[in-house]
Each structure stands twice: as structure tokens, then as C-alpha cells.
Amino acid sequence: MENYIKGENTEETIELAKLPFNIDTTNVMWLKVKPGSKMNNIVDVALTSFREGCEQHIWSGIGPAIGKTVSCVEIVKSKYPNLHQTTKIMYHRCEELWIPKLEGLDQLKIVRNIPAIHILLSRKPLDAQEAGYQAPKLHSYRKKKNNSN
Numbered sequence: 001m002e003n004y005i006k007g008e009n010t011e012e013t014i015e016l017a018k019l020p021f022n023i024d025t026t027n028v029m030w031l032k033v034k035p036g037s038k039m040n041n042i043v044d045v046a047l048t049s050f051r052e053g054c055e056q057h058i059w060s061g062i063g064p065a066i067g068k069t070v071s072c073v074e075i076v077k078s079k080y081p082n083l084h085q086t087t088k089i090m091y092h093r094c095e096e097l098w099i100p101k102l103e104g105l106d107q108l109k110i111v112r113n114i115p116a117i118h119i120l121l122s123r124k125p126l127d128a129q130e131a132g133y134q135a136p137k138l139h140s141y142r143k144k145k146n147n148s149n
Contacts, residue, residue, distance in 0.1 A: 083121045
């Protein structure tokens, strides 16, 4: 690649209406997690919005942000019980243009499909038949036995 200069990158624009969920997007908060996002800040925003009446969150992470996205969702689920979840995994298309330095070389266009995850958390029940659905976990608390023999 020493004979090429990197040109511009083009990426698909992700829009809320194009995400793979069949929901009404009027009372939805969309949280886009990036690799540099601070988990505490994002989780605090999410928990505050649920307390203020938001019905659903969509969490999105692309490439290196996928792990952080899943971690944030699990933290929210542990602090705000009885949430329904649907997870969708897909690819995000990115094109790189490489311009030749030397005459006679062709311009290169590299298409990369970067993994992406979109997770819908909902206080309202979701379609349990949809692929990627997870029902709320039932929280059971065990009483400690008093072992004073």
C-alpha cells in the first residue's frame, strides 16, 4: 500500500427508522455507544430516562464498541429489572478509497462489512416469537439460613 494515498471513507448512515425493530419510535431513546464512550455516563442517562417515563431504549454499537454496548445493557438490566430485550446483529458497510501515487495503477475501493449490534430494551412486552428475544429475568432472593447449632 506504499504506492497509494488513503482517500475518503464513506459509510452508510444509520437512521432510527431503518433499524430492524418493528416498534413505534415516538417514545424511544437511541443510545449510540462508541469505543471512547464512558460507561458510567451512558448508563446514568439510560437509567434517568427510564425513571422519567421513557418506555424503550435502543442501544447501538459498531465494531470495537460492541462489547461496551452489551456491558452497558447488562448493567441497565441489573439495575432496572423486568425489561424485555430483543437483540439484532448485522453489518455496517464502510468503503475506503485509495488513490495511486504512481501512474498506471488503478484506484482501489475497499468495502468492509463491520459487525454491529442493536439491542432494544423495553418496559412493555415485546414479540416473544421474534428472533433475538429475551424475556425479563425473574429475580429470586434466597434467605440466608441461620446456622446456629
